[in-house]
Amino acid sequence: MSAPLLELRGLRKAYPGVVANDDVGFTVGRGEVHALLGENGAGKSTLVKMVYGLVRPDAGEMRFGGESYTPGSPHEARQTGIAMVFQHFSLFEALDVAENVALGMENPPPMRELAARIREVSETYGLPLDPARLVGDLSAGERQRVEIIRCLLQDPKLLIMDEPTSVLTPQEVDILFETLRKLQAEGTSILYISHKLEEIRTLCDGATILRLGKVVGSCDPREKSARELAEMMVGSELNPPAPQAHDLGEVMLEVNALTVPPASAFGTELRDISLQVRAGEVLGIGGVAGNGQDELLAVLSGEVPVENDKLRFKGEPIGATGPNPRRAKGLLTAPEERLGHAAAPDMSLIENAALSGWVRMGMVKSGFINWSKARAHAEHVIKDFDVRTPGPGNAARALSGGNLQKFVIGREILQKPEVLVVNQPTWGVDASAAAAIRQALLDLAAEGAAVIAISQDLDELMEISTRFAALNEGRLSAPRDAAGLTIDEIGLMLGGAHGMEVAHIHEEAAP
Amino acid sequence: MDFGSINPVLLIAALMLASTPILLAALGELIVEKSGVLNLGVEGMMIVGAISGFIVAVETGSPALGFVAAAIGATIMALIFGVLTQLLLSNQVATGLGLTLFGLGVSALMGQSYVGIRPPASPRLTFFGLSEVPVIGPIAFNQHAMVYVSLALVVAIWWYLKRTRSGLILRAVGESHDAAHALGYSVLKTRFAAIAFGGACAGLGGAFLSLVIVPQWTEGMTAGRGWIALAIVVFASWRPWRVLLGAYLFGGVTVLQLNLQAAGIAIPVELLSMSPYLITILVLVLISSDKRRAAANAPASLGRSFHASA
Numbered sequence: 001m002s003a004p005l006l007e008l009r010g011l012r013k014a015y016p017g018v019v020a021n022d023d024v025g026f027t028v029g030r031g032e033v034h035a036l037l038g039e040n041g042a043g044k045s046t047l048v049k050m051v052y053g054l055v056r057p058d059a060g061e062m063r064f065g066g067e068s069y070t071p072g073s074p075h076e077a078r079q080t081g082i083a084m085v086f087q088h089f090s091l092f093e094a095l096d097v098a099e100n101v102a103l104g105m106e107n108p109p110p111m112r113e114l115a116a117r118i119r120e121v122s123e124t125y126g127l128p129l130d131p132a133r134l135v136g137d138l139s140a141g142e143r144q145r146v147e148i149i150r151c152l153l154q155d156p157k158l159l160i161m162d163e164p165t166s167v168l169t170p171q172e173v174d175i176l177f178e179t180l181r182k183l184q185a186e187g188t189s190i191l192y193i194s195h196k197l198e199e200i201r202t203l204c205d206g207a208t209i210l211r212l213g214k215v216v217g218s219c220d221p222r223e224k225s226a227r228e229l230a231e232m233m234v235g236s237e238l239n240p241p242a243p244q245a246h247d248l249g250e251v252m253l254e255v256n257a258l259t260v261p262p263a264s265a266f267g268t269e270l271r272d273i274s275l276q277v278r279a280g281e282v283l284g285i286g287g288v289a290g291n292g293q294d295e296l297l298a299v300l301s302g303e304v305p306v307e308n309d310k311l312r313f314k315g316e317p318i319g320a321t322g323p324n325p326r327r328a329k330g331l332l333t334a335p336e337e338r339l340g341h342a343a344a345p346d347m348s349l350i351e352n353a354a355l356s357g358w359v360r361m362g363m364v365k366s367g368f369i370n371w372s373k374a375r376a377h378a379e380h381v382i383k384d385f386d387v388r389t390p391g392p393g394n395a396a397r398a399l400s401g402g403n404l405q406k407f408v409i410g411r412e413i414l415q416k417p418e419v420l421v422v423n424q425p426t427w428g429v430d431a432s433a434a435a436a437i438r439q440a441l442l443d444l445a446a447e448g449a450a451v452i453a454i455s456q457d458l459d460e461l462m463e464i465s466t467r468f469a470a471l472n473e474g475r476l477s478a479p480r481d482a483a484g485l486t487i488d489e490i491g492l493m494l495g496g497a498h499g500m501e502v503a504h505i506h507e508e509a510a511p
Numbered sequence: 512m513d514f515g516s517i518n519p520v521l522l523i524a525a526l527m528l529a530s531t532p533i534l535l536a537a538l539g540e541l542i543v544e545k546s547g548v549l550n551l552g553v554e555g556m557m558i559v560g561a562i563s564g565f566i567v568a569v570e571t572g573s574p575a576l577g578f579v580a581a582a583i584g585a586t587i588m589a590l591i592f593g594v595l596t597q598l599l600l601s602n603q604v605a606t607g608l609g610l611t612l613f614g615l616g617v618s619a620l621m622g623q624s625y626v627g628i629r630p631p632a633s634p635r636l637t638f639f640g641l642s643e644v645p646v647i648g649p650i651a652f653n654q655h656a657m658v659y660v661s662l663a664l665v666v667a668i669w670w671y672l673k674r675t676r677s678g679l680i681l682r683a684v685g686e687s688h689d690a691a692h693a694l695g696y697s698v699l700k701t702r703f704a705a706i707a708f709g710g711a712c713a714g715l716g717g718a719f720l721s722l723v724i725v726p727q728w729t730e731g732m733t734a735g736r737g738w739i740a741l742a743i744v745v746f747a748s749w750r751p752w753r754v755l756l757g758a759y760l761f762g763g764v765t766v767l768q769l770n771l772q773a774a775g776i777a778i779p780v781e782l783l784s785m786s787p788y789l790i791t792i793l794v795l796v797l798i799s800s801d802k803r804r805a806a807a808n809a810p811a812s813l814g815r816s817f818h819a820s821a
Contacts, residue, residue: 054695077695090693
């Protein structure tokens with residue numbers, strides 16, 4: 001049993017113009033939880049796609065359990081004993097849980113038997129799940145349970161997990177880790193991809209670090225600090241954003257007992273939301289996606305008009321005004337969905353800069369657009385926020401997620417807002433770029449603007465928030481000073497484990 | 512007016528006959544759309560099927576061979592669509608419209624020397640004494656073989672989509688081609704198979720028109736039935752039983768209004784002629800008015816091009 005379970009040697013994969021992986025090699029032992037670390041674009045996804053048979057390597061060798069392994073398709077990978085939990089869920093919303101599980105298995109039993117096995121496995125691992133429910137009706141955490149159970153039903157020898165915790169509350173993460181440790185104890189190896197370094201330090205036995213497609217190091221993550229790991233990933237010293245002490249000014253934006261019915265059958269109702277944000281502060285709003293974040297942003301941006309006096313900007317009621325008058329006053333927003341909401345995918349960066357910037361940047365005169373001003377604005381954003389693109393004439397769609405995120409956030413910040421509302425400002429952005437965006441938000445607050453940052457990334461909110469509030473099922477908790485809050489307290493503010501603990505503590509649960 | 516001249520038994524028997532082309536084409540399109548492909552070329556595939564089947568039936572004297580040829584001819588049309596939209600990633604709506612125009616043109620060309628010819632007769636099936644039984648006999652036991660085929664197809668498709676693994680994969684591909692690809696299912700193979708099946712069904716429907724219902728060849732003889740089939744699939748919320756209902760409703764009202772016209776009822780002919788369209792759409796809209804359930808059954812990737820990016 002001395003041979004490692006998975007051994008990669010000299011793997012190379014090139015795409016036109018990019019070498020995604022070059023001479024990558026590492027091993028995963030039996031029963032080992034191995035972390036794969038790296039920034040966006042470091043080649044982690046390509047690498048696991050090769051292991052899972054979705055992409056064929058150009059060169060190199062893979063061995064699984066000591067034997068040569070050349071998967072031609074995910075079917076072969078699954079037959080070999082490899083299962084994968086995808087970063088962007090590979091689920092079908094209109095199909096039910098059992099059907100989704102069946103699609104991820106090689107030889108699924110008849111549906112009735114499968115439903116029984118799903119129940120059984122989900123109870124064993126403390127991940128309660130009803131096989132007959134439509135996946136479209138499930139929460140993000142529950143969807144991930146579907147993916148995990150789909151893998152567990154195949155008794156995998158190696159489980160690949162691509163950023164599994166990004167949509168979970170801290171308590172849900174704890175339960176996931178317990179499940180993973182149980183699997184590890186049963187001898188399953190896990191290849192774990194995440195950019196949350198603290199998680200990797202608590203969970204993993206070994207780590208391989210990728211940068212620009214190459215292995216730049218390996219280590220035992222338990223012996224390194226999160227900062228050391230981050231610096232290995234980035235390849236340079238990291239400067240965590242530093243808040244500057246400054247005084248808070250007047251109340252810039254005020255929401256009073258706001259209730260908004262859901263816009264669609266899948267939407268969330270906003271219930272009795274009140275908040276105040278002062279000049280110079282960053283109000284962090286945490287919560288798992290789907291608890292009203294998008295709805296709250298839509299109300300603040302003016303996409304969803306509400307009663308006029310429910311929303312006050314420097315004391316002036318603005319609830320019924322639209323987005324452009326609000327922009328003119330100085331209330332800017334950057335929504336979460338980059339393609340299609342924050343930016344028009346097929347329009348150039350110049351056009352996208354003009355779409356939100358024309359009001360404040362004086363780009364329009366008697367109905368005509370001053371394109372040189374729009375171009376200057378776009379170029380300014382690209383330069384100041386280190387957006388990597390051949391030029392401002394490129395379509396928004398052509399940018400990687402992280403680069404586009406830098407662009408849409410920078411586009412608003414450079415308009416010198418008095419109040420800036422951002423939703424998921426660093427979602428999918430690599431560590432150094434995320435630090436830059438956070439620093440820009442802090443600088444903006446230091447210059448006297450009020451910032452509302454809605455995010456699922458609690459570490460991020462702890463880093464930048466002056467005060468912290470939790471959004472859960474459309475209700476906003478009373479904000480608390482961020483200094484001194486612990487992750488556990490925040491987890492409870494976020495609604496705890498969303499029922500995930502049921503299988504573990506139902507004995508004690510009865511009062 | 513003489514309603515007495517309308518015999519309900521013959522009416523039902525006639526409506527089953529009249530509905531079959533639409534039912535066949537709609538069932539094919541149902542499978543195509545469930546796989547996430549929107550093929551607006553049903554009309555074009557139908558009419559190419561109509562003329563292919565007609566030519567082969569006339570030349571060989573065998574209606575059965577005619578139906579085979581119809582299926583093949585329309586499948587070739589469908590595969591042209593498949594290559595353009597799936598391999599060359601052309602726009603499905605534009606390509607489908609083009610396919611219809613192309614089909615109308617090419618069928619007219621193929622049929623130039625076949626105008627005015629009668630095809631070999633394709634007899635109705637008889638089942639010993641059963642066909643003589645009053646009421647039930649003419650309706651259930653004295654139809655053309657393709658009528659039974661089309662009804663069997665409704666059951667088969669329902670079963671296929673609901674119970675088989677292959678049907679599940681087809682639905683999965685139509686729901687999210689990216690997720691299906693990530694799990695290792697071939698989006699292209701699934702969609703090509705669905706497109707070919709849709710073509711074959713449309714071809715059979717077209718041939719049923721030119722060989723059984725009319726039976727002769729005239730240019731543009733499908734007269735919009737392909738479009739009705741398309742509409743029925745959507746308004747039936749992609750459910751085979753509702754497709755059957757929609758097709759028979761359309762066929763039924765068509766036959767009925769013809770009977771009413773013959774009976775000399777005092778309603779303008781134009782109103783009667785538009786009634787099948789209006790009534791079918793109205794009924795199916797009412798059935799599918801539960802937006803949430805209809806949306807859940809609609810293939811989420813419908814009409815979106817798939818390109819496997821690595």
